[in-house]
Amino acid sequence: MVKMLVAQLVINGLAAGAIYAFVALGFALIYNATGVLHLAHGAVFALGGYAFYVAVVVLKIPIPLSCLLAVCASAIFGIAIEALIYRPLRARKTEHASSMIASIGVLTLSQSVFGIVFGTDNLSVQTEPLKTISFFGLYLSYVHILVAVLAIIIFSAIQIFLARSQFGRAIRAFSDNPKLSRVFGINSDVVGALVYGIGSGLAAVAACLISFDSGVRPDVGFSIMFTALVAVIVGGAGYLPGAAAGGILVGLLQSLSLWPFSARWQEVAVFAVLIAFLFIRPQGLFGYAMMTRRA
Amino acid sequence: MDYLFHVATVILLYAGLVASLNLLIGHAGIFSFAHASFYGIGGYVTAMLTVYAGWNWLPAVAAAIVFAGIVALLIGIPTLRLGGDYFILALFGFQLIVVDLILNLDDVTNGPFGIRGIPRPSFDGHVLASGWPILLGTAVVTGAVFLVVHRITTSPLGAKLHAVRDDETVAAALGINVALTKITIFTVGAALAAVMGAMTAFYFRFVEANAFNSEVMILLLAMAFVGGTRSLWGAAVGPIILVLFPELFRFVGPVGVDLAKVQQALYGLLLVLLMLFRPQGIVMPREKAEQ
Numbered sequence: 001m002v003k004m005l006v007a008q009l010v011i012n013g014l015a016a017g018a019i020y021a022f023v024a025l026g027f028a029l030i031y032n033a034t035g036v037l038h039l040a041h042g043a044v045f046a047l048g049g050y051a052f053y054v055a056v057v058v059l060k061i062p063i064p065l066s067c068l069l070a071v072c073a074s075a076i077f078g079i080a081i082e083a084l085i086y087r088p089l090r091a092r093k094t095e096h097a098s099s100m101i102a103s104i105g106v107l108t109l110s111q112s113v114f115g116i117v118f119g120t121d122n123l124s125v126q127t128e129p130l131k132t133i134s135f136f137g138l139y140l141s142y143v144h145i146l147v148a149v150l151a152i153i154i155f156s157a158i159q160i161f162l163a164r165s166q167f168g169r170a171i172r173a174f175s176d177n178p179k180l181s182r183v184f185g186i187n188s189d190v191v192g193a194l195v196y197g198i199g200s201g202l203a204a205v206a207a208c209l210i211s212f213d214s215g216v217r218p219d220v221g222f223s224i225m226f227t228a229l230v231a232v233i234v235g236g237a238g239y240l241p242g243a244a245a246g247g248i249l250v251g252l253l254q255s256l257s258l259w260p261f262s263a264r265w266q267e268v269a270v271f272a273v274l275i276a277f278l279f280i281r282p283q284g285l286f287g288y289a290m291m292t293r294r295a
Numbered sequence: 296m297d298y299l300f301h302v303a304t305v306i307l308l309y310a311g312l313v314a315s316l317n318l319l320i321g322h323a324g325i326f327s328f329a330h331a332s333f334y335g336i337g338g339y340v341t342a343m344l345t346v347y348a349g350w351n352w353l354p355a356v357a358a359a360i361v362f363a364g365i366v367a368l369l370i371g372i373p374t375l376r377l378g379g380d381y382f383i384l385a386l387f388g389f390q391l392i393v394v395d396l397i398l399n400l401d402d403v404t405n406g407p408f409g410i411r412g413i414p415r416p417s418f419d420g421h422v423l424a425s426g427w428p429i430l431l432g433t434a435v436v437t438g439a440v441f442l443v444v445h446r447i448t449t450s451p452l453g454a455k456l457h458a459v460r461d462d463e464t465v466a467a468a469l470g471i472n473v474a475l476t477k478i479t480i481f482t483v484g485a486a487l488a489a490v491m492g493a494m495t496a497f498y499f500r501f502v503e504a505n506a507f508n509s510e511v512m513i514l515l516l517a518m519a520f521v522g523g524t525r526s527l528w529g530a531a532v533g534p535i536i537l538v539l540f541p542e543l544f545r546f547v548g549p550v551g552v553d554l555a556k557v558q559q560a561l562y563g564l565l566l567v568l569l570m571l572f573r574p575q576g577i578v579m580p581r582e583k584a585e586q
Binding site: 037097101104106109112116222226230233264265271272274278282 | 326373374377379380381383384385387388389391392395396398399509513516520553556557559560562563564565566567570571574
């Protein structure tokens, strides 16, 4: 019985973890390339969720198309934040802290605006209980399967894009050494738009997936952002597959903490892991430190 | 009249708190995103000792200061040596954990219901009553915090802080013990926040976790950056503007919209605009701020 419970918690944890992995991967991509502690990534995530909800429930657009719309909306929002806020701050060479404070401002502003426009309830696109299939007494919902399939396809696609394509190589070169890559003719504004576009799109995919399950509410961006940050620290932001793996580990841990503790200790458990990692292994599981350079 | 006393007291409470935050952000370059939690620790320790243990107000405040200082040492020693962004995340994590602990440890903290009936301080049998006496008491405490901040920033320790803030490597090369300087000021900042937390508990005679959560932290950041984190008077200007502005809404506000959300949205917008157009705050001219 206990074995079954643990196995079920592992399945749930993997599904939740894959969603964190999408957010963490996007954040890490942005952080490595631009050095901005982009906390407004949570706002971009929430916008994706609300865009998806409006498309599916209000405009009655088919789900795949709605998901595409949400990805575009988030990508535009992310690129706009980069172009209108971070780029002017970078040009002025102000302190690194300015862009982080501005980022917190965007997160706070959009969280309140979502609250005013959509109310504080959880908005889910799912009206009836999720259909599940069971095997050996374990339950798998179709969303679980969708999450797994999407995660495998999209993570491989990103990996291939970064490794093989011209733009992917430009992003990696820029992340490695911004000054030198500028000398070689890589346009920092183009790289900025690319990483914010891709990173924000990844967050939107996660937001669509969460809309089938718990739904979105105004403060979802805040909570998912900090869970994703823990994932990034656990995995090490310098190594993108590490950030994704960190997301899955945090999801597992959060789910398994339900077994000995009650749900209200979940958040404490996640942040206890954060603090423990910062003390014992700040370079992350795979040894690629996060905060090694400044933009 | 009572209303004016209330607004003035609240401004003073925030002013002292923001002055202690400026000491860390503006003068030492330490982005303590857990400042609201030290404020809360001060308030809760004072409340628990006076209400549950029946302590007198003075030893309770002393205990609150010492406790916040010890917690700051314990959390500061390992985190301050981490890089800038790591430190910020660790402290934000700490802030969330403190609020979660207050909410979840209901045996000790009464959970989400908070602690009521905190007795007002008394001198010689004269209790600080509502209205002008407690306003005066708050003014004295806030004035003392301002004085401490002013004395530190103009002292040799202040010069060390500025050196560490501007360039840690150069500061170390000049023979400054960077780690010791940072942990000292972090602890002092936390202790000052705890003083203001205790004063807040005495004023409202009530503490609850939501008065010290991350939304309050964002309000404090907005106040600090409006006034300018390197300016002493900025610590008063930020709270004056951000406390009075929402109060105006009470009389002429839009109807049917959740006012708290509008306020929170304005704080966010303010942070973005300040960073883009006046990162030094509205009090100081830019040249002076860059010194």
